[in-house]
Amino acid sequence: MGSYIIRRLLQMIPVVILVTMMVFMLLHLTVDPIALLMGGGESLDPEQVAALRAEYGFDKPLIIQYFTWMGHTLTGDLGRSHKTQRPVIDELKDRLPVTLEIGLFSWLFSIIIAIPAGILSAVKRGSIADIAATVITVGGLAVPGFWLGTMLILLFAVQLRWLPPFGFVSVFSNPIEGLKTIALPVISLGVSAAALNMRQIRSSMLEVLVQDYVRTARAKGLKESRVIWLHALKNASLPVITLMGMQIGRLAGGAVVIENLFAIPGMGRLMVTSILASDFPVVQACVLITALMVLFSNLVTDIVYGYVDPRIRYS
Numbered sequence: 001m002g003s004y005i006i007r008r009l010l011q012m013i014p015v016v017i018l019v020t021m022m023v024f025m026l027l028h029l030t031v032d033p034i035a036l037l038m039g040g041g042e043s044l045d046p047e048q049v050a051a052l053r054a055e056y057g058f059d060k061p062l063i064i065q066y067f068t069w070m071g072h073t074l075t076g077d078l079g080r081s082h083k084t085q086r087p088v089i090d091e092l093k094d095r096l097p098v099t100l101e102i103g104l105f106s107w108l109f110s111i112i113i114a115i116p117a118g119i120l121s122a123v124k125r126g127s128i129a130d131i132a133a134t135v136i137t138v139g140g141l142a143v144p145g146f147w148l149g150t151m152l153i154l155l156f157a158v159q160l161r162w163l164p165p166f167g168f169v170s171v172f173s174n175p176i177e178g179l180k181t182i183a184l185p186v187i188s189l190g191v192s193a194a195a196l197n198m199r200q201i202r203s204s205m206l207e208v209l210v211q212d213y214v215r216t217a218r219a220k221g222l223k224e225s226r227v228i229w230l231h232a233l234k235n236a237s238l239p240v241i242t243l244m245g246m247q248i249g250r251l252a253g254g255a256v257v258i259e260n261l262f263a264i265p266g267m268g269r270l271m272v273t274s275i276l277a278s279d280f281p282v283v284q285a286c287v288l289i290t291a292l293m294v295l296f297s298n299l300v301t302d303i304v305y306g307y308v309d310p311r312i313r314y315s
Contacts, residue, residue, distance in 0.1 A: 005299070012295045016288065017070070023287045024066045027280050073288065079281035083274070088285045091270060096289065098168055099259070099266035103251040105171070105186045110193035111244065117194075118201025119228060122209060133198065140195030149188035149261045156184060166263035185262045189255060193247050200243050204236035211235075238305065245301025248293070 053059040057068060072079065078088035121133040157165035163180050171178030208214060209232055217227045256268035263269075267286055274282035 005303070008299050008302070012292075012299075015295060016291055019291045020070070020284060020288050021066055024069065024280075024284055025062055027278070027283060028062055028065070030278075069284065073285075078285045078288075081274075081279055081282050083277045083279045083282075088281045091282060092267065092285060092289065095265060095267040095270045097170075098264060099255050099268055101170060101172075102182060102185055102189065102255055102259070102264065102266060103248065105182055106190035106193065106251050106255075107244070107248060109186050109190035110197055110247070113190075113194040114197030114201055115233075118198040119205060119233065121198070121202045122205035123228065125206065133202075137195040137198050140191045143191070145188045145192060146257050146261055148191060149184065149258060152184045152188060153262075168262075168264045168266075185258050185264060188261070189251060189258045193251060196247070197240065197243060200240050201236070204239050205232060208232045208236040241301060241304055245297055245304070248297035 050059070057065055060068070069079065076089065078092070080087055081091055084091070117133050117136075121130045124130050153165045156163045163183055165184075167181055169177040169181045171182065213235075214227060214232055217231045218224075222231075255264075255266060256271060258264070259266045259268035260272055267289065271283060271286040273279075274286065
């Protein structure tokens with residue numbers, strides 16, 4: 001297992017380099033960073049512009065600038081925001097925990113909804129419960145998160161006034177107020193994930209429930225709940241784990257829209273404001289963090305395989 005993890009970590013390196021290099025090149029080819037820094041730059045003396053380019057390293061070829069940035073990143077120096085002049089690492093320290101909290105609770109929400117609904121739909125195949133779950137699932141997949149979030153704000157915040165329409169309080173600092181502020185964003189972000197998980201669980205369970213070992217377990221007189229939860233679900237869980245593991249990184253990416261809709265001060269909102277302001281260092285750091293989150297979530301998913309199914313061995 002140790003050698004497998006090391007190989008996977010080494011395989012992440014070219015992926016991270018490719019993703020961050022593409023974003024770095026596109027950003028620097030789109031807008032002149034010196035003009036942004038100086039609010040236009042047309043009135044600057046050419047010698048001043050040249051001095052600024054040399055000071056910030058913008059006079060070097062883009063590939064050299066990229067590897068210089070990457071070298072600084074490896075030491076923990078992500079540069080300074082062109083907009084706020086704060087270190088980028090400080091910006092991320094403020095915003096990243098918010099996005100992780102929203103993503104975590106959205107992921108848990110999708111699992112809590114999907115597992116019992118998927119099992120019920122498979123066990124009661126063709127029943128009213130199955131049909132209802134299928135209709136709800138199709139609706140959850142079809143409805144965009146931003147539209148659902150808007151409707152939830154109109155209903156629960158504007159009409160009923162049960163929940164706040166925007167803002168953020170951490171659940172870990174104030175559980176009651178925190179749950180109130182994240183309820184609508186979590187539902188908006190987690191519904192589509194719950195629908196996908198539910199369909200995958202139902203499909204996997206239907207394949208497993210007709211296997212010989214399930215019939216044998218029932219013939220032994222085991223309780224139906226034990227057959228379903230211990231024998232069937234465990235063997236149907238591998239494709240479900242794959243989907244749920246991939247969703248961790250995707251939920252973090254999807255938080256970009258939801259955070260802006262609910263005015264949540266997370267990394268997604270930071271990324272949008274930084275893109276609009278062409279704040280290169282912040283955008284690049286956000287892309288790097290998002291890529292790492294996706295890659296590490298995939299690695300953890302592969303490791304979990306070995307514990308769920310002992311037949312899987314990594315060499």
